[in-house]
Amino acid sequence: xxxxxxxxxHQVTQMGQEVILRCVPISNHLYFYWYRQILGQKVxxxxxxxxxxxxxxxxxxxxxxxxERPDGSNFTLKIRSTKLEDSAMYFCASSVGxxxxxxxxxxxxxxxxx
Amino acid sequence: AQSVTQLGSHVSVSEGALVLLRCNYSSSVPPYxxxxxxxxxxxxxxxxxxxxxxxxxKGINGFEAEFKKSETSFHLTKPSAHMSDAAExxxxxxLNRDDKIIFGKGTRLHILP
Numbered sequence: 001x002x003x004x005x006x007x008x009x010h011q012v013t014q015m016g017q018e019v020i021l022r023c024v025p026i027s028n029h030l031y032f033y034w035y036r037q038i039l040g041q042k043v044x045x046x047x048x049x050x051x052x053x054x055x056x057x058x059x060x061x062x063x064x065x066x067x068e069r070p071d072g073s074n075f076t077l078k079i080r081s082t083k084l085e086d087s088a089m090y091f092c093a094s095s096v097g098x099x100x101x102x103x104x105x106x107x108x109x110x111x112x113x114x
Numbered sequence: 115a116q117s118v119t120q121l122g123s124h125v126s127v128s129e130g131a132l133v134l135l136r137c138n139y140s141s142s143v144p145p146y147x148x149x150x151x152x153x154x155x156x157x158x159x160x161x162x163x164x165x166x167x168x169x170x171x172k173g174i175n176g177f178e179a180e181f182k183k184s185e186t187s188f189h190l191t192k193p194s195a196h197m198s199d200a201a202e203x204x205x206x207x208x209l210n211r212d213d214k215i216i217f218g219k220g221t222r223l224h225i226l227p
Contacts, residue, residue, distance in 0.1 A: 004157075033214065033215075035215075035217075041219070042204070042217045042218060042219040042220055043158065043204060043217040043220075044217070045214040045215065045216065048213075048214055056213075056214055058214075091157060091158065093158075102160055102163065103160075103215060104160075105150075105157045105158040105159070106157055107156060107157040108157050
């Protein structure tokens with residue numbers, strides 16, 4: 001069964017460093033999303049991406065964040081200069097984008113900023 | 115703006131007992147409603163969803179939920195709890211087919227032997 005994959009599963013970085021979180025969405029999906037979940041809190045929407053551009057972004061998704069689909073399979077989230085409060089689980093999701101709104105979530109990347 | 119409220123951050127039920135996890139939503143237009151489950155150290159898995167049509171929705175693992183527009187509720191139930199149901203459950207809402215999903219804060223379900 002096709003699934004969304006994410007790498008790495010766990011990333012530890014120093015404050016101020018750049019990180020890139022990688023996702024491989026399901027191959028025939030057209031809509032892509034990033035969410036994050038700070039420990040003990042709810043899952044929050046960050047950004048949606050369709051047709052090679054951002055469809056919507058939340059107030060969390062400031063200038064420090066960017067997304068890219070560098071090739072036909074990967075979807076990346078970059079944080080330019082990480083802050084302590086960026087420590088969270090980051091989930092990638094994708095959906096077909098037709099009649100079915102089921103977003104398929106990846107297993108997540110746990111980002112720890114020291 | 116849409117929002118989701120889940121009553122009870124922790125719910126404990128005995129194995130074999132009824133599971134009831136409460137969810138109320140706020141939306142200016144008819145919403146799409148979801149329940150997701152998150153097992154420890156895993157991602158989010160869709161349990162069930164309501165888009166249109168029948169208001170009683172059946173999902174995986176014996177769970178079901180009923181959309182009640184008059185009560186703005188979408189409570190999740192399962193007639194008989196199993197130890198493997200222990201997990202975190204998130205109610206969620208979106209406005210359009212491919213829109214962002216707004217999650218509730220989650221309810222951790224504990225199953226007592």
